Amino acid sequence: MEIPLGVRKGAWTEEEDNLLRKCIEKYGEEKWHQIPLRAGLNRCRKSCRLRWLNYLKPNIKRGEFEADEVELILRLHKLLGNRWSLIAGRLPGRTANDVKNYWNTHLRKKTVSCNEYIKEKGRKTGTVNIIRPRPQAFSKNIRWLKDKSIVENTVQSEDNSLCQPSTTLDPQDSESVWWENVLSGKEFDQGASSSSGRQEEEVMPMANLLEENSSPGTTKGEENNIFYEVGQTLPTDLWLDVNLWNLFNTEQQKFI
DNA sequence: AACATGAGCAACCGCAACGGT
DNA sequence: CACCGTTGCGGTTGCTCATGT
Numbered sequence: 001m002e003i004p005l006g007v008r009k010g011a012w013t014e015e016e017d018n019l020l021r022k023c024i025e026k027y028g029e030e031k032w033h034q035i036p037l038r039a040g041l042n043r044c045r046k047s048c049r050l051r052w053l054n055y056l057k058p059n060i061k062r063g064e065f066e067a068d069e070v071e072l073i074l075r076l077h078k079l080l081g082n083r084w085s086l087i088a089g090r091l092p093g094r095t096a097n098d099v100k101n102y103w104n105t106h107l108r109k110k111t112v113s114c115n116e117y118i119k120e121k122g123r124k125t126g127t128v129n130i131i132r133p134r135p136q137a138f139s140k141n142i143r144w145l146k147d148k149s150i151v152e153n154t155v156q157s158e159d160n161s162l163c164q165p166s167t168t169l170d171p172q173d174s175e176s177v178w179w180e181n182v183l184s185g186k187e188f189d190q191g192a193s194s195s196s197g198r199q200e201e202e203v204m205p206m207a208n209l210l211e212e213n214s215s216p217g218t219t220k221g222e223e224n225n226i227f228y229e230v231g232q233t234l235p236t237d238l239w240l241d242v243n244l245w246n247l248f249n250t251e252q253q254k255f256i
Numbered sequence: 257a258a259c260a261t262g263a264g265c266a267a268c269c270g271c272a273a274c275g276g277t
Numbered sequence: 278c279a280c281c282g283t284t285g286c287g288g289t290t291g292c293t294c295a296t297g298t
Contacts, residue, residue: 011266011292033283049284050267085286097266100287105264261297268290274283 008042012051016041020048021056054097061093065102073099074107 012020023039029052032045041048054060065073069091076087084096084103091099 009268031283044268045283046269046285047267053285054266082287096286101265259298261295263295264293266290266292269288271286271288273285276282277280 007044007047009047012055016043017051017056020051024052024056050097054095057095059093060095065094065106069094070102070107073103077103077107 019039019041020035023035023041027035027038032049035041035048036043036045039048043051072090073087076090080086082100084100088094088096088099
């Protein structure tokens with residue numbers, strides 16, 4: 001086992017902070033398993049890494065979250081769920097832990113009450129067209145263009161009939177049109193579900209797409225269910241409107 | 257003044273993914 | 278391909294401080 005007996009836990013002292021800071025200034029943010037030894041700290045590597053990333057790192061922004069940051073957190077959380085590292089990657093100077101803590105203490109209650117309101121409203125007004133989260137995948141070669149909300153390569157899904165255009169245009173063009181429609185909020189055809197083969201090896205979920213375009217040091221790829229099927233009719237407590245796609249696109253452009 | 261309660265935040269823990277062998 | 282060590286993430290815990298009773 002890597003953690004020696006008697007390893008120190010709990011709050012960090014100023015002396016420990018200084019040792020860790022000097023060590024990382026000297027050796028860099030690599031090989032965390034060697035950091036405790038190099039720094040002369042009786043801490044486990046996890047503790048050292050966490051302390052550095054959440055507190056000691058030079059560019060960390062302290063203090064109150066600004067209104068635009070809060071708004072971005074709310075929107076990204078709606079889009080991504082509890083992907084704190086991804087969300088933090090869009091907030092310069094903020095750590096995943098900061099974002100998570102802020103969410104849990106300030107925003108969770110608000111969104112819960114908001115969701116309850118939407119749920120209640122949905123019961124009264126019936127159903128709306130939604131973009132529903134579902135496992136869906138994209139080619140690993142997808143690139144977001146700087147000038148347009150277009151992806152170059154194949155868009156794949158568990159249900160191609162919903163995710164690809166019904167026209168017989170050139171595949172790239174038709175997908176571009178489809179994406180433009182999605183991101184511009186145009187209406188969609190009601191798609192009939194049909195199963196189709198899914199190429200597991202060459203596809204990746206959209207969250208990974210975000211990660212590939214996010215700032216260095218963000219998480220590696222992992223699966224999740226943040227994809228959205230269009231044209232479904234479901235209660236409003238599940239909806240995710242098209243404007244959010246526009247937001248997603250807007251935010252994406254900022255960081256490319 | 258003493259105690260209870262809740263909010264905010266730092267830190268820990270468990271797990272999954274990744275990369276090397 | 279399997280195994281193992283390392284890394285990084287999200288959930289949870291626990292400490293501190295402010296506020297209420």
